[in-house]
Amino acid sequence: MSKNSYHRRKIYFKFIFLLTAFLVTNLTAQDQKAYNDIYTKTYLDISQKDFPRALKIADSLYSISETPRFKAKSLMLSASLLQQSGDIKKAVGFAVKAGEILKNTDEFVWKAKVSGFLASQYRHLKLFDQSKKYIDETTETIKKIDDQRLVNQTMGFVMQEKAYYEMEHKNYQQSIKMVNDAIKYFELSGQSNPFITASNEQLLGLGYFNLGNYKKSLDYYEKSLEKLEKMPDNFLKALVLNGMANIYLAKKDPVSAKPLIDKAQILAEESPFLSLKNEIYQSSQQYYSLTKDIEKLEESKKKQEAVAEKITNNSSAFINDSYTDLKKSNENIAKTSEHKNTTIIIAFLIMLCGAIYFVIYRKRQQRKFDKIQRIIEEMEPSPSVENYKEDNEEQHSTDIPLVAQIDTQPMMTPETEKKILLKLEKFEQSELFNRNNVSLSYVASYCNTNTKYLSYIVNHYKKKDFKNYINELRVKNVIYKLKNDSQYQKYKISTLAEETGFSSQSKFAAAFRKVTGISPSEFLEHLKSQP
Template structure:
């Protein structure tokens, strides 16, 4: 292996030293399109070697971008960004507008991939600005087509598939006039196939996937090829053509096994799950579930429990029964019992889902009602003279006028965002209101009908609900960011309080909210 790598390094040196750009480009393209799909480490070694012996800034930047693309496909975002930013620094000192635009375009896509949308937008605008200055019309068309394609990917991430299709059509107008038309059209057709699949237009999806498949045959197998196979497998699953679905699923797996594209592998597992569900192969469904769960942990770097404990126990019972070779009638009984239990669990999950959706709608209705009042927590005009002191010494010493003033200050406080302050406390707020904690605690307990902590927590949760409803950016934030926004010390505490107030987890609430917004847009 080492001898082969040394030989590759010497070949690369010879190419660059001889300034044979055609040979350089051939090796560059072969590394990305062919070598990477078979041996990722070898491809990365070639890319690094090309950089080390490149004699011009343009070739250095181009070699770095080869490494960046390889790392991006392997979901190594940090290394991909590092390579691309280094390439950007080099190319900025040249007048090569083509590669300046291509690198900023890559960075736009990379930042989108890690959900840093402001940075992504900045680089997208930079790409468009640079593309307009490119004098070579064919290169300008290519760059503009690519940035429009990137914008289409962004809309796909936001589940705005119709808008994504519009960008794809615009990008195709640019690709139609360039030499590499078929290469870029393949990606566009694959994207259209995916969008129409998500829009439930299965026939249109099949049409575009077939067009992509016909185009991709002229190129070495790569990740686009695998995505086309995955898409076709999904389409045929929808059409209940299981043999065709299996055919394309196997082709996708064959291509994917040679790459480090983890996101693609996850999509294959998702499609494979649907196949085993339709074929009712519970054993293989379980294996695929476990592989997909492990892969998601690797990609997202956090623990997720995928298989329900009770389901696992039932599955173990089946395995144990098979090993002991119990009589046929007993196996039928156990299988029937399992099916009944699965059906029961399915019905219960559907009932729970309906309950959750109703809770979600209640939250929205409650939120809309609150928006029509003067404060986040509705406060009716209360005749404070009717409240009885009971054994509360603070009430005996507090006049009705003081009580009314404190209630008015609370209502004014609710219109601010001060409750999101991490250091908010009863003594702190009492100090701002120029009163003591007993008075303030009494007014909150009496008029808000909750203690101080629950009062503040409900204000915070209502605030974040409004942000999620009205600001799309918030729906893309991590839970930790949302928790920090409203003053919670951790995302786990935020999730606990959110569920306490709304009866839904924040993740489930955001999911329902996105689905409702998507339905309105469609």
């Protein structure tokens, strides 16, 4: 950084500090509005470009705040920023501190916001019982608010959180209902903040996408983007662009997805928001997989795994530290409550194990998903032989390698070798290999050659013996049908075995696993789970 640049940033920060000091110590309605403007700018704009500076501004706001409301508000700004960066422990710590400051006040709106924030954090950790507890606490606090406008506004945020909760549980219709309820509450409150409106539309877009209604989903994403284009670039804009890209990826339209993925990636790289990075790297992998860009696919996968590991480590650290704190606290409790405390520890350990198991399970499921996607792409069979012409021998001649020049006396002439390879190509494009009586002599006869020559060609060019060669053709063929014909997905595995020429279900399953590394039932389960 140049001296001039450093000097400009230093002056800017001092200006922000002095301005916030003036605003907080002079609490007129106009000053409060300006305070809110700085709060919003720090959260949506500065944090995306200079995260450390955003944290310093939030800390400065706290230092100069003189009332519980402003102190709590500045602490919640820090909590929100830290939550984006994945530091859940510190984020929850700031929120708890804000709650303590508000404890003996009648600031019920901000009490509700604090408990709502904590509900969100425990939802991210998959500790849903704890999350629901804070949601219920928020709902009870709202009942104490006198101003109906603020009641409606706060209920709007509660409905948003409930929508996320239902989304986590894959209750997409219920999630959409909750978002629409949130919109009604915000309208009743007279709230017209374009960012909140855009966030509701983004949530609706995500809900309809998960239901497979791509048209409605795209409509809501476009409405959200239209509002966000008028604001500084932020994490929500990246989520919207990513959501739109996912629609085109689901439609197998990588050309339309590319500019959206590119923009979302740029915003994600600039942002400290770990969950955002994780989502966009996952979408990038789908794009690179669809375009068969293996190098960039691996690069994106490494980035996503690094971010996912950091999220997991942060979550595990928070749970472990919480358990340690709980254990220390319980050591000081009287023996009379020992049984009760033991029960609490056991319950927390169960939740801890459940959370860790869930994280590991999700990671394994993601790896299995990636593996199956690669299998689907790599196991595409050869093109149809419908338009195949014998006179294309010359066209193929440059593609087929000549006999290896290892032996001084080749087994056959290059011309014979080419003819057998061309015949074998026609055989691969047919479904004759699915006959249960297919044999080396049968295929040799089909290729107008003898078994010795055919065996040599298969061993030398297919790099496997005849039995495994036939089994691989059968497996690739059945994968293609399962992927492209939903009727095949309804068949029992025994029927698929019979269809592909195997004498038993066990032999089919063994061959399938040998070729793909997974069982037929796992592959079918994956296909049926896709929207």
